[in-house]
Amino acid sequence: MKRIPITQHGFTLVEVMVAMTIGLLLMSGIITILTSSHQTYRVNDALARIQENARYAFHILSKDIRMAGYFGCAGNGVPTVNTLNPGPPNPPDFLWNLGQPLEGFEATSATGWTPALPPSGAIPSPLGGRDIIVVRGVDDSPTKVTQQPGGNPPDSADLKVTAGSGFKENDIVLVTDCMASAIFQITNVNTPQGTNVNTPQGMDNLVHNTGNPTADTPGNYTKALGKDFTKGGELVKISTRSYFIRMAETWPSLYRKVGTKQADELVRGIEDMQIEYGEDLDQNWTADIYRTAEAVANWGNVVSVRISLLLQTIEDNITSQPQPYIFNGITTTPTDRRLRQAFTTVITLRNRVS
Template sequence: MFLNRTTMHTPIPPSKRAPARAGGFSLVELMVAIAIGLIIMAGMTTLFVNNSAAQAEIEKVNRQIENGRYAMSTLTNDLRNAGFLGEYSPAALATPLALPDPCAVTEAALVAALPLHVQGVDSVGSASLGCITDAMPGTDAIVVRHARTCVLGAANCGGVDDPGPFFQASLCNNKLELDSGDAGDHYALAIAKTAMTRTRKDCLTTAVVRRYLVHIYYVANNGVGSDGIPTLKRAELEATDGGALEFNVVPLVEGIENLQLQYGIDNALPADGVADSYSASPATAQGWRDVVSVKISLLARNLQASPGYKAGKTYTLGADVNGNDIVVTKADGYKRHVFQAVASMANPVGRRMP
């Protein structure tokens, strides 16, 4: 069989082939790609902004919760020590005829108020407490009195040169101290350490000395200066370098906006250390002496407002002197939370138990 050479295909050498058409994006394709990229970037930006805002809100709430818990812990821990006087029991002391002035700063005033381990001020007004000028009107204040649980000079209990006032319980059964007919000889409460002359059981060795504490807890309108941040503060009684007593105010917790208190009163006969009723303000000194527990209601708020959060919310903070609920409504853009607890005071409870 013969092939026709004229019909056969002769391959073209690579060097002589026509160049391939150049590839790439058209202008329309490029614009579509840019538009899609911008949409994705806008979505990612929105997601990032929303996540950042959500994280900021979470941080605000976390700080609010931490502040509320710390404020409650500070109050309850101090109240648990209320009435602690070392080895001394104030049962033999006479109840004051009139309520002591919580801001009085004389030794005589301290001695007169010694039987009252707590004392409150219901709905603080402009003239309620002379030693406090920045209390938020309508909130409560509470005075807590006790000796420190550690003795002066012990580790982590302050130095021997720390300012007073000081408390010392006698353990000596002689005619000059515990066997004396005067209850004032059973202890020493004074500004100067040189007045701490009570002795131990051997009636020779000086008894241990403790720092005597008077704390006034209250809610202030501002934390520092006029920053507008409601703050839980504590006025602490201390002796100055000149030997006089004064209250120094210490900011404790930011964002605490309201404090309401009810006092559990043991008015059973005989006393049993159990609260039989609660009152926002016992009317007499004896009523305050019978307090064995405290219901605490704290309202904590964020330090910064939350954008777009305007919903009015109602908060119930215990009851007033008439037994009616204390209701607070807020709609100013700040998120809030109510913290409540009951603090039992072991020292007055233990002395009243049969």
């Protein structure tokens, strides 16, 4: 009977140590690849979010600024009666200064702007060092005027439009027939209920009576609009819209305040906004020089607006070390590890170049 030799099976300690070392090296490589891929994903995702936020911010700003001063067919040269308090010869309050469709405030320090900001929280808690732009114009599509009771010129406090017009009490509106226009505050809206000889079915009665102003509304110093607007008359909502940078929780954001409403956060992560205004000096509808707000010689000559935005990521620790950036011609090295990117666009005022 042949004997089968007995052999020892298994690994030596040296072989085990070598295998473990190789395994650790492979695991370290895999972890490095995964960490690098995750970091690359975070950076790319952060850049994509910054670019998308910039695109959306410019979309909102461009849409509003482009239409600054648009009041339907009541263009330049159309006489306008402004019935809002305080009334002539006093200048209109900031929110009702509809004769100036575009207005800017240049940040001159961490707490100051030129010209000085309006009082009463019209632009609440803006971040210093950031410019502010104010746009005035039409808010919605026009509604046709169907009746305007009164004499000639009518002096009643009523205008009738199609029912369901959407107009509300305290709305600031403009009525125009392209030959003349008037601005007033709606003090009451009567919607027909059953048979009403004063407000026929199918119509809303918009009352614009005189009254004392409040903290939120100017009131009307007169109810006379100066003309009968039933022939081709249209009614549109108008408002003052202010854009500024303000802190939201722990990050800066672009805010918009419409009239006396609460300010709304529009886009997060907008750290800075610097604005220049293009003035047409030779009446050829083209900007000849760009100036900051305090240096604009004539706001009526502004035909374009150049806006620069600095955006940052909401999340910190995106990069391995602080990343220097250039904005408004100045190189800055931050103390955090957020990503930042600067964007600039030029917006043409349609109602000044056509």
